Amino acid sequence: MRSRSTSLGRGLVWFRNDLRIQDNSALYHAGKRCEQLAAVFIACPDSWQSHNEGDALVAFRMACLHELQTQLQTRNIPLYFLQLSTFSQVPQALEQITRRLKIETVFANAEYPLNEQRRDHAVRDRLRENGVAAEYHSDRTLLPPGAVRTGAGEPYKVFTPFKRALIQLCAESEIKPLPVPRKKPLPKEGAHWPKWLALELEENKKLTQKIPEHLPHFAIDTAKSGIVKGWKSGEKAAQKRLKLFSERISGYQAERDFPALDSTSHLSPYLNCGAISIRQCMQMALNLNQGHWQSGNAGISCWISELIWRDFYTHLLVDFPHLSKGQPFKAETDQIPWRYDKDLFCRWSRGETGVPIVDAAMRQLNEIAWMHNRLRMVVASFLSKNLLIDWRWGERYFMQHLIDGDFASNNGGWQWTASTGTDAAPYFRVFNPYSQSQRFDPNGDFIRRYVPELDSLNNKEIHDPPSMANYPSVICDVGAGRKRAIEVFSNLK
Ligand SMILES: Cc1cc2nc3c(=O)[nH]c(=O)nc-3n(C[C@H](O)[C@H](O)[C@H](O)COP(=O)(O)OP(=O)(O)OC[C@H]3O[C@@H](n4cnc5c(N)ncnc54)[C@H](O)[C@@H]3O)c2cc1C
Incomplete structure (x- = not known):
């Protein structure tokens, strides 16, 4: 029997660059609608390498993944890890996983570079053939790409009017981070929920709860060797950094250009792998600035503007796919x-x-x-x-x-x-x-x-x-x- 508040039985949250449990759109919606949840992270080291992702980035991502697994456990959501080579193998793997675990819907947050979009379309098509839905949520940006348009319905190509339009749209509703899903009942071990340890898939692929120490092409233990020293991983570390930065944000505009000073937030690695959300950052800034986006404290409004640059470049990527193909905009x-x-x-x-x-x-x-x-x-x-x-x-x-x-x-x-x-x-x-x-x-x-x-x-x-x-x-x-x-x-x- 499903409870009144949930409409689906089993859901799978597919984590990518959104490695947190707070204010995570896909996780929130899955939690609201499913009685039981599992999560999966799929590493594709060949694709990552062909996208020029480096050791430090991957080491940090994997360290954040460890933290996420621990956090999810507190909600009775097991996080499985699967290693493939390329994105092209993902649809088949997810098809097998959803079949074996009797999943009804896969929830994920949208990713915008072209190859990621193609992968996600292929997953959606493949799962649909098997009666499984794939839901992609807008999460990475303040507003979904495509939502900010000129009066003529065109994408903005210039930052300042884009910023103005985005602020106008955002100001219509409150920026409100989403809560963490409530703790789920522990699934009963049985035919379709494996023993929480490992699940053999076809072609010798193994879904496991053990996150590996090594990945092909990447020195993921760079964390130990010191390259990513100073970058504490995970959602809690990101929140701590945000809090510390909020205490000196007022000086941001005056000091941000001086590299010898520690005057910027250093939140970029966390925003990038999703250990913190853009809404959490924006909410902190707006709360401190009495809700003002462009006026109020100069340091805060300057930081808000920088966060919007991130949205601007992400929106451009979707509107102008040639940017993902190594071509200049002009x-x-x-x-x-x-x-x-x-x-x-x-x-x-x-x-x-x-x-x-x-x-x-x-x-x-x-x-x-x-x-x-x-x-x-x-x-x-x-x-x-x-x-x-x-x-x-x-x-x-x-x-x-x-x-x-x-x-x-x-x-x-x-x-x-x-x-x-x-x-x-x-x-x-x-x-x-x-x-x-x-x-x-x-x-x-x-x-x-x-x-x-x-x-x-x-x-x-x-x-x-x-x-x-x-x-x-x-x-x-x-x-x-x-x-x-x-x-x-x-x-x-
Ligand atoms: C050539 C070049 C390459 C860059 N490559 C990257 C990159 O790979 N990844 C990346 O996150 N940023 C990149 N930036 C933007 C910017 O340099 C970094 O976001 C910033 O230095 C990160 O430090 P911080 O977190 O302390 O930023 P803060 O000054 O505290 O800003 C807060 C957040 O706003 C966003 N932000 C700030 N400035 C920009 C900007 N100009 N464009 C887009 N977003 C911005 C970032 O998410 C940043 O974490 C690049 C800029 C240049 C000029």
């Missing part, structure tokens, strides 16, 4: 004679360009798998404008090394800086790494932290050092590179 920028100089690229990626702020930033990325936002713009501009190296090389390197690598924001950030994107920096805007360094790291504190060989220099020299035995000389003529970039862009038809 097609004409593909005529640019990008350079493919492996040696220069290698020097950039190792932080050996001879430009201290660029080197410090790249070493920060290589050491802690994260980079300050201002520096992301500075190094992206240096690579794509001063060196005229194809921005896609930089985009890929970032994805492979960032703990917060998010396809939409990374692609958006690179295309913005390289002036190939929508609402991008005008092509004649080339960040001058020396003046950026003087302005945002005036005493060279950040440079000294990551390029210790320059520590003995004074506050002036540190931005543009004299010739030194233990530090490389500059790999390009920064001024000439700027001039060349402006010329090639201005020649575009």
Whole structure:
């Protein structure tokens, strides 16, 4: 007998980049409608690798998955793990799982890069053939992609009017995170619910409750080796970070561009793997700002704006699928004679360009798998404008090394800086790494932290050092590179 409040018997929550139990749309709806719930996470290391996901990102995701499993246990929801190779194997695997566990509906939160969308359509079709429903919920963004439209019903291509329209829509209803589902009755062991340990699927695939220590292609124990040191995993750690940040959010606007200061939230890895939701972040900001989105405290409204950039880039991905295919937003920028100089690229990626702020930033990325936002713009501009190296090389390197690598924001950030994107920096805007360094790291504190060989220099020299035995000389003529970039862009038809 089903209880009055539930309409379905067994549901399966398919977790992806939404690794939390609070304010999780798919989990909430599954909990409300199903009498019994199980959860599954499917690792596809070959697909992840082909999407350039890196060790730090995957290690962090797996660590958050462990935490999620523990949290779900408190609700009597077993989390199973399945390892496949590619997304293409997922539909068949889910078909087997739903058949064996007698699942009626699979609940998941929508993902927006093209291959993820294709995978999810294929799953829906496959399950439907077997009478099982797949429900995808909008969860990753404040509003679902497609919901923010111009008066003519078109997608916005410029951030500011997009932001204005989004705020207007959001302000119509309260941002209210969803509660955690109530504890479920423990399913009785029996024919269709396995003994909570393991379930053999066809083709030697095993559904298990043991989350593995190793995955092909990825050093998922990087957490132990120190790369992701400092990034405590899981939902509780994310909430703690949000709380700590809320105590200093007022200073955000004034301090956020100074990489030596700890003035931004560092929530990006958590938002990316879903250990915290965008609504939880926005609710914190709005509560502190008496409900104001654009006025009130300058630090808070500035942070709100940054959160909306994340929505903007995700919405663009859905409206313009060519962004998922390695193409620039502005097609004409593909005529640019990008350079493919492996040696220069290698020097950039190792932080050996001879430009201290660029080197410090790249070493920060290589050491802690994260980079300050201002520096992301500075190094992206240096690579794509001063060196005229194809921005896609930089985009890929970032994805492979960032703990917060998010396809939409990374692609958006690179295309913005390289002036190939929508609402991008005008092509004649080339960040001058020396003046950026003087302005945002005036005493060279950040440079000294990551390029210790320059520590003995004074506050002036540190931005543009004299010739030194233990530090490389500059790999390009920064001024000439700027001039060349402006010329090639201005020649575009
Ligand atoms: C070239 C380039 C590549 C980038 N790649 C990524 C990426 O792979 N993943 C990623 O999450 N962000 C990316 N960003 C955006 C931004 O740099 C990071 O989100 C930010 O530095 C994360 O630090 P934080 O959490 O302390 O941010 P905060 O300043 O505290 O901002 C809060 C949150 O707002 C969002 N946000 C802030 N700025 C931006 C922005 N410009 N675009 C989109 N979302 C934003 C993030 O989710 C961030 O966590 C990139 C920016 C550039 C210029």
